[in-house]
Amino acid sequence: MTSVKEHLLRNEEDIQRILSIVLSKTTAELYASGDYELSTSEERLLEDLVSKRSKGYPFAYIAKTQGFYEHEFIVSEDVLIPRPETELLIEIVKAKFTDKNNFKVLDMGTGSGIIAISLKSIFKDWSITATDISEKALNIARQNIEKILSSKGIDLYLSDWFNELSHQKYNLIISNPPYIAEGDKHLKDLEYEPISALTSGKDGMDSINNIINNAPKFLEKGGFLLLEHGYDQANAVRDLLEKDFHNIKNYQDLSGNDRATIAQIKIF
């Protein structure tokens, strides 16, 4: 049997955080109970998680939670782990639409629900719809809606992009769609996350293409489309938008990469 103290001295990635999860103790409690000896089942779980982590398994999937904007979200292997870059979308919406009442918003490919839930918790009178093609992802979104919003206020649809939506119109369509090219070399670092949340066709643009082409039918007059995209996709996104949209504006993430584009539907 080994003690907490001995484990804390191990040179393993996230050992302290993993120990906290296994023993359900805060960091302060861990250090205050250095002489505690782990039971056999606690040792087994600890070694299993340490071994997974050493192979690159994301800590968020071990902790089953990840912070995004103002909340902690439940995550599982069924959803993309929320990324800090995506907080840019929330900042853009806050900066542009803060004075809007009763806005109707559609979050496409909601995953764990981070965008829809963050917006609903800021803009309580907005009516928010969220979709995903993955029933398992929607289950996680549902759990987050329950946890963060006490079940109130987001309509969820299982849908391949717009396919299952009735012709309701929205003031804002927002999406962080899959945008990595199939076969991209960075995918080897993302092997534990759902591939359907990451890739979209040979150049990563299939989903973006679909959303831009179909969004006009689902937007109110003067409505907006806001997309997260790859650092090298801003020009391609702009080219696609120019047919039906104007007032196109790019935004950079904290690393200075083009990461999001907003555009307003042209009024004919």
Ligand SMILES: C[S@@+](CC[C@H](N)C(=O)[O-])C[C@H]1O[C@@H](n2cnc3c(N)ncnc32)[C@H](O)[C@@H]1O
């Ligand atoms: C990049 S993840 C974004 C998840 C979440 N919105 C976030 O920002 O963390 C893309 C999401 O799109 C969903 N998705 C992929 N293909 C889709 C499709 N054809 N229709 C609807 N959603 C789709 C995936 O299941 C995944 O949840």
